[in-house]
Each structure stands twice: as C-alpha cells, then as structure tokens.
Amino acid sequence: MGKSTQKPKLGILDEIEGESPMRARRTPAMTRRLLLTRGLAGLAATVRMSHRTAGAGSTSAAAGQATRADSLSASQENEIVLGMSAAFSGPSRGLGSELYRGAMAYFNHVNDKGGVNGCKILLKLYDDGYQPDPCVRNTMKLMLEDQVFLLFGYVGTPTVTRVLPLLKKFQDEKVYLFFPFTGAQPQREPPYGDFAFNLRASYRQETAGLVDNFLRVGKKRIAVFYQADAYGRSGWAGVRAALAAHGEQLAGEATYRRGQRFTGTMRAQVEILQSASPDAVICIGSYAACAAFARDAVDLGLRVPIANLSFVGSENLLQLLTEGRDDAERYTRHLVNSQVVPSYENTSIPAVREYRELMERYDPAVPRELVKEPYSPFPQSFVSLEGFLDAKLMTEILRRMGGGHDRAKLEKAVFSVRNYDLGIGERVSFGPDRRQGLQRVYYTVVEGGRFVTLDDWQGWVS
Amino acid sequence: MKIQKLFQKTRFGIFALFGLIVLSTSILCIYTVDTQLSAEYESNTRNIAKTIADASVDILLNRNLATLQSMIDQFVEIQGIRYIYITSESGEYLAHTFVPGIPEQVRSSDPSSTEPVERSIPGMGDFIEVGSPILAGVAGTVHVGMDLDLVALKIQRAIGQQVILICIFLVVGVLASIWFVNLAAKPLGGLLAYAVDLAGNRDPHPARDDELLARDDEVGDLARLFRYVSERRPGSMGSAAPPGQAG
Numbered sequence: 045m046g047k048s049t050q051k052p053k054l055g056i057l058d059e060i061e062g063e064s065p066m067r068a069r070r071t072p073a074m075t076r077r078l079l080l081t082r083g084l085a086g087l088a089a090t091v092r093m094s095h096r097t098a099g100a101g102s103t104s105a106a107a108g109q110a111t112r113a114d115s116l117s118a119s120q121e122n123e124i125v126l127g128m129s130a131a132f133s134g135p136s137r138g139l140g141s142e143l144y145r146g147a148m149a150y151f152n153h154v155n156d157k158g159g160v161n162g163c164k165i166l167l168k169l170y171d172d173g174y175q176p177d178p179c180v181r182n183t184m185k186l187m188l189e190d191q192v193f194l195l196f197g198y199v200g201t202p203t204v205t206r207v208l209p210l211l212k213k214f215q216d217e218k219v220y221l222f223f224p225f226t227g228a229q230p231q232r233e234p235p236y237g238d239f240a241f242n243l244r245a246s247y248r249q250e251t252a253g254l255v256d257n258f259l260r261v262g263k264k265r266i267a268v269f270y271q272a273d274a275y276g277r278s279g280w281a282g283v284r285a286a287l288a289a290h291g292e293q294l295a296g297e298a299t300y301r302r303g304q305r306f307t308g309t310m311r312a313q314v315e316i317l318q319s320a321s322p323d324a325v326i327c328i329g330s331y332a333a334c335a336a337f338a339r340d341a342v343d344l345g346l347r348v349p350i351a352n353l354s355f356v357g358s359e360n361l362l363q364l365l366t367e368g369r370d371d372a373e374r375y376t377r378h379l380v381n382s383q384v385v386p387s388y389e390n391t392s393i394p395a396v397r398e399y400r401e402l403m404e405r406y407d408p409a410v411p412r413e414l415v416k417e418p419y420s421p422f423p424q425s426f427v428s429l430e431g432f433l434d435a436k437l438m439t440e441i442l443r444r445m446g447g448g449h450d451r452a453k454l455e456k457a458v459f460s461v462r463n464y465d466l467g468i469g470e471r472v473s474f475g476p477d478r479r480q481g482l483q484r485v486y487y488t489v490v491e492g493g494r495f496v497t498l499d500d501w502q503g504w505v506s
Numbered sequence: 507m508k509i510q511k512l513f514q515k516t517r518f519g520i521f522a523l524f525g526l527i528v529l530s531t532s533i534l535c536i537y538t539v540d541t542q543l544s545a546e547y548e549s550n551t552r553n554i555a556k557t558i559a560d561a562s563v564d565i566l567l568n569r570n571l572a573t574l575q576s577m578i579d580q581f582v583e584i585q586g587i588r589y590i591y592i593t594s595e596s597g598e599y600l601a602h603t604f605v606p607g608i609p610e611q612v613r614s615s616d617p618s619s620t621e622p623v624e625r626s627i628p629g630m631g632d633f634i635e636v637g638s639p640i641l642a643g644v645a646g647t648v649h650v651g652m653d654l655d656l657v658a659l660k661i662q663r664a665i666g667q668q669v670i671l672i673c674i675f676l677v678v679g680v681l682a683s684i685w686f687v688n689l690a691a692k693p694l695g696g697l698l699a700y701a702v703d704l705a706g707n708r709d710p711h712p713a714r715d716d717e718l719l720a721r722d723d724e725v726g727d728l729a730r731l732f733r734y735v736s737e738r739r740p741g742s743m744g745s746a747a748p749p750g751q752a753g
Contacts, residue, residue, distance in 0.1 A: 234568070272603060277572050297607065
C-alpha cells in the first residue's frame with residue numbers, strides 16, 4: 045500500500061523512439077524542447093553536484109517519484125501518469141501530504157479493481173515546498189521530461205498562478221490542470237480559465253459566505269489578515285467585493301510573508317488589526333501562520349471571531365493550537381473555518397463512508413524520498429477528503445474518455461459530466477462556461493477538540 | 507656617501523603632485539559614480555514601474571487582483587526593489603508587498619503622484635519611490651520603492667574600488683619615483699666621495715675609480731674632470747715632478 049516504484053532510466057533516444065503507445069504522442073516541437081530541457085537539466089545537475097562536492101549545495105526542492113499501489117513499472121503500457129507538484133516540505137507540507145493521501149486512497153482502490161479502461165493510474169510527484177519557482181520547474185519536467193498525461197492536484201495559489209502561463213504557452217499540447225487545491229480566480233477566468241478544471245468552490249464564494257454570515261449576525265467591522273502573495277490577494281479581493289456588495293468596507297488589514305512558521309510572532313499584525321477595532325477577522329493564509337495569528341490574537345486580547353478559509357488545513361491548524369496546551373479551548377473557541385467539502389465526520393454521506401473505509405484500508409503514505417521533515421498524517425481530514433473526491437471525479441473523467449489516451453478527447457470527456465453524483469449530495473456539472481464542479485461552502489467550528497459543522501451562526505456568536 | 511639635500515625638494519614635489527592627482531581624481535570619481543549610478547538606479551526603478559504599469563492594464567480591467575499580486579511579487583524579487591504597490595484611480599490600494607501592513611508614510615502620500623520622492627520608513631529603511639501611471643492614470647498608478655541604503659552601499663562599493671585603484675597607483679608611483687631618485691643619487695654619492703679623496707690626496711678605491719671613470723654620462727665626465735684637475739695640482743699624487751728634483 046502506498047508502495048513506490050522508480051521509473052527505470054532510459055536513454056534519451058530510447059525514450060523518444062521507444063515511446064509507449066499509452067503515452068501522449070510527442071510532436072517534433074516537444075521533442076526539441078525535451079532535448080533542450082534535458083540538456084539544461086543535465087547542466088543544472090552538474091552544477092548542483094559540483095556545489096554539493098564543495099559542501100555548499102542547497103537542497104533541491106524537487107524529488108521525483110512515481111507512486112501507486114502495485115509495483116508496475118512506469119514504462120509499461122496500460123497506465124496513465126498524472127503529474128502532481130505540491131508542498132511536501134516546509135510549513136505547508138501537511139496540505140500536499142493530506143491531498144496526496146486522499147487521492148491515492150481512491151486511485152489505489154481503482155487500480156486494485158483493474159484500473160480505468162484497463163489502465164492503472166500513477167501519480168508522478170514533485171515537491172515544490174509551496175514556492176512558485178520550484179513549482180514552475182517541476183511543471184516543466186512533468187510536461188516535457190516525464191510526459192505526463194495531465195496535471196493533477198497542485199497545491200496553492202502562488203504556485204498555480206505561476207504555472208498557468210506555462211499551460212497557455214504549451215496550449216497546443218493540451219496539458220490540462222485538474223482540480224488544483226486553490227480557490228483563486230486566475231484558473232477560473234480568462235485568459236487562463238481554459239487550461240484548468242476546478243472541483244472546489246472558489247475563495248470568492250468562501251469569503252462571500254463568511255462575510256454574509258458575519259454581517260447577518262451583526263459583525264459589520266470585518267478585517268483581513270492575509271498572506272502577502274496571490275493567494276492572500278485573492279481572498280482579500282473576495283472579502284472586499286463581498287463587503288462592497290453590502291455597502292461596507294474593510295475595517296483593517298495586515299499581512300505576513302509566505303513561509304511563516306508557527307513559532308514566529310504575529311504580534312505586529314495583531315496590533316495593527318486591534319487598532320482597527322474589528323468585529324471579526326478573516327484569515328487568508330496557511331495553517332502555521334493562521335495558527336500563530338490566532339494564538340497571538342488571544343494572548344493580546346483580540347477576542348473576536350477568527351475565520352479561516354478551506355486552504356488552511358483545519359486539522360493542521362487545530363493541532364498547532366491545541367498540542368501540549370491545557371487551555372486549548374481558549375485559543376479555538378473563536379475559530380470558524382469555511383470548508384469546500386462536507387465534514388468527514390458525517391457518515392450519513394455515502395462518499396464520506398467510502399472515503400473513511402478506503403483511507404483505513406490503504407492508509408497511503410507520502411513516498412519517503414519526499415519526506416524531508418517529520419509529518420504525522422491524520423486518519424481523516426478535510427484536505428484528504430477533497431483529494432479523495434478529486435481522484436474520484438478524475439477517475440470518472442478518464443473512464444468517460446474510453447480507450448486511448450488522446451488529450452484532445454479529455455475536454456469532451458469533462459464536458460460530458462453533467463449532474464454527476466459524487467456521493468456528497470451536491471451534483472457535479474462541467475461545460476465550456478462551467479469549469480468548476482462544486483459550488484457549496486460549509487462552515488465549521490471547534491467543539492470537543494474537532495471541527496464540526498456550524499448551522500446556527502447566531503447561536504455560536506452569542 | 508648619501509645625497510639627501512639635493513633631492514628632498516624633488517621628493518616633496520613628487521608626493522605633492524601625486525597627492526593632488528589622487529585627490530582630484532577621487533573627487534571626480536566619487537561625483538561621477540554617485541551621480542551616474544543614482545541616475546541609473548532611478549531610471550531602472552522607473553522602467554520597472556512602467557513595465558508593471560503597461561502589463562497591468564488588462565489585469566486591472568479584468569479585476570484579476572491575484573494575478574496582479576503574483577506579477578508584482580516577481581518584480582519585488584529584483585535586488586534593490588523593496589516594495590511595490592498599486593493604487594486605483596480613486597486611491598485605493600489594490601495590491602502591495604508590505605508586511606505587516608501599509609506604512610503610514612505611504613498612506614499619507616498622494617497615491618496618484620508619479621514624481622520621484624525619497625521616503626524614510628521606520629523599521630524598513632530609506633527609499634526612493636517612483637510612480638508610473640496605468641493607462642495614463644485613469645486605471646491607477648504603480649509605485650516602486652528602491653532601497654536607498656542598498657543603492658548607497660553599491661555606490662560606496664564602486665567608489666571604494668576606484669579609490670583603492672588610484673591609491674595603488676599613488677603608492678606604486680611614489681615608490682618608483684624614490685627608486686629613480688636613488689638611482690640618480692647613487693653615482694653622485696660615489697662622485698662626491700671620489701672628489702673628497704682626490705682633494706685629500708688619499709688613494710681612491712681602485713674599483714670605484716675605474717667604475718666612475720668608465721661611465722659615459724655626466725658623472726663620468728665630472729670624475730674625469732676632477733681627476734684631470736687633481737693631477738695638475740702641484741704636490742698632487744699624480745702630478746709630474748718639477749725639473750731638477752728628479753733622481
């Protein structure tokens with residue numbers, strides 16, 4: 045389970061000439077780019093090696109690994125390789141790890157049952173540490189070197205927004221990005237909307253829902269704490285637009301730099317927002333930074349509801365705030381997190397039951413090669429449930445393609461998904477003007493040391 | 507015997523001349539480098555602001571602020587660029603790179619101004635900020651802040667390198683001039699000692715005597731002249747004996 049297999053090394057010409065019929069066909073232009081990329085990659089590897097020899101090398105952000113349930117070689121036929129670049133290291137490593145675990149639970153299940161249209165599904169993984177530049181490099185490798193069939197499960201807005209121009213550049217190859225773990229607008233709108241398919245609701249929908257609910261319960265002065273990058277800006281713009289729709293404005297704003305760890309201080313940010321006297325704060329950040337902010341807000345006396353978006357990784361956030369604390373409830377009672385999937389505790393939902401069963405059965409682990417810092421996965425989490433649903437819909441789309449692996453058929457297969465039941469109660473539809481499958485946003489608060497669904501906002505606030 | 511007094515003024519003159527050259531060259535160099543590099547950095551900052559402004563039009567019109575933020579995040583990675591912010595035509599801050607928040611010094615300034623302005627922001631440092639209008643200003647303004655401390659450091663480094671080079675020339679020049687003066691002083695010292703020996707009717711050193719008399723320069727001419735005059739002096743060692751005193 046979660047066993048990994050290394051793709052055997054092939055010579056450049058072997059790989060170009062001895063191409064698997066199940067892989068996407070290379071065009072002459074792609075072959076030229078491949079050779080160029082390999083030449084540059086070889087040069088870069090030489091430089092890295094010389095740096096290491098000199099004892100001054102920096103750690104490489106990317107470590108490739110094709111993983112799946114059985115031990116088939118990636119060079120064999122009857123397989124579909126999906127490329128994934130995500131955060132498996134750094135302060136946001138929990139997101140990539142959980143998303144991967146959820147997706148692999150379903151893909152393992154599919155592969156155990158013979159695959160899709162007779163093909164096993166493989167994930168080619170790279171770690172980008174939630175940093176844009178490694179993500180761009182990984183994507184180049186996935187597209188040109190690894191020749192993956194499609195891109196799947198990318199994590200983060202700053203990373204995805206930098207990859208989108210790459211997809212446009214290679215639009216003739218029709219390499220699509222499926223179900224990135226971000227609710228930002230760039231991959232939902234022109235000029236890049238045609239190159240990505242989204243499953244989750246957008247940040248705009250999440251922030252609008254939070255703002256609507258806060259205003260409904262009388263919390264009119266809303267401030268924003270956000271990551272100083274495209275992700276933070278996307279959420280900031282969502283809150284601003286939602287407030288403007290009600291004739292309100294942001295009460296205040298404070299930012300932090302991406303990569304902030306929980307051990308860092310957020311006192312300056314808390315003080316800035318305190319001076320704005322907000323009724324509520326909406327956080328658009330990663331779990332380490334948002335947990336640090338929630339901790340310092342409570343410590344400095346900013347006792348207002350603190351909302352987080354789905355990207356935060358609720359279980360990771362909760363773990364940081366509660367681990368080793370006797371007064372954990374003090375730090376979590378003000379939290380309200382929006383989610384884009386239902387609660388994994390709600391076993392009345394068929395897909396949740398299936399998810400729990402497959403997570404227990406397979407318990408996928410991130411390949412050791414990608415683990416640079418210790419990480420203890422959660423048995424269930426909102427992020428892994430999202431990964432699971434992503435994989436489930438991806439499998440259905442690949443099934444609808446029928447035999448063959450012509451990327452040109454992919455879009456048609458996606459658009460054929462109409463009112464598809466994923467098993468969560470909300471039906472999924474795609475079309476030329478509809479590149480986002482789900483629309484619903486859920487709200488959760490902490491009760492008994494875990495996030496539970498919030499139905500009564502008024503009651504919670506009072 | 508050393509010749510000191512004759513060349514003292516020469517040495518002083520050489521030092522003074524070289525010092526003047528070094529001083530004037532250094533001042534000119536500092537002024538030129540400072541002026542040109544400052545202008546260069548300001549020009550680069552202005553170009554970056556203009557590039558962002560030109561690239562922002564479609565993004566702003568589509569209200570795609572995440573893409574706008576992503577773009578300025580890339581520009582702020584350029585060395586020396588410390589902050590970028592974009593304001594709308596109404597002065598609202600649409601995207602920025604400030605952490606933990608927009609400084610009061612920035613908030614209190616005119617958001618539509620494109621004139622270069624120097625700012626001192628507590629906790630951040632000193633900056634020169636230039637602006638560039640987006641779509642002639644009707645879509646907003648891009649502001650780029652260049653770190654003046656870094657610019658000053660770079661200018662100081664460039665000037666320092668030039669001044670070090672000039673100082674090296676000074677030291678080499680002075681040492682060379684001393685060597686040349688010594689080169690000229692050494693045979694004169696020998697000539698002086700030779701003349702003293704002749705005047706005292708002492709036997710000169712044969713080796714030095716031969717060396718001096720063999721020279722084909724002014725020192726050799728003088729040595730031969732001294733010897734000639736000495737030989738014709740009555741009672742000198744080399745003079746001919748008077749008639750009748752011989753044998």
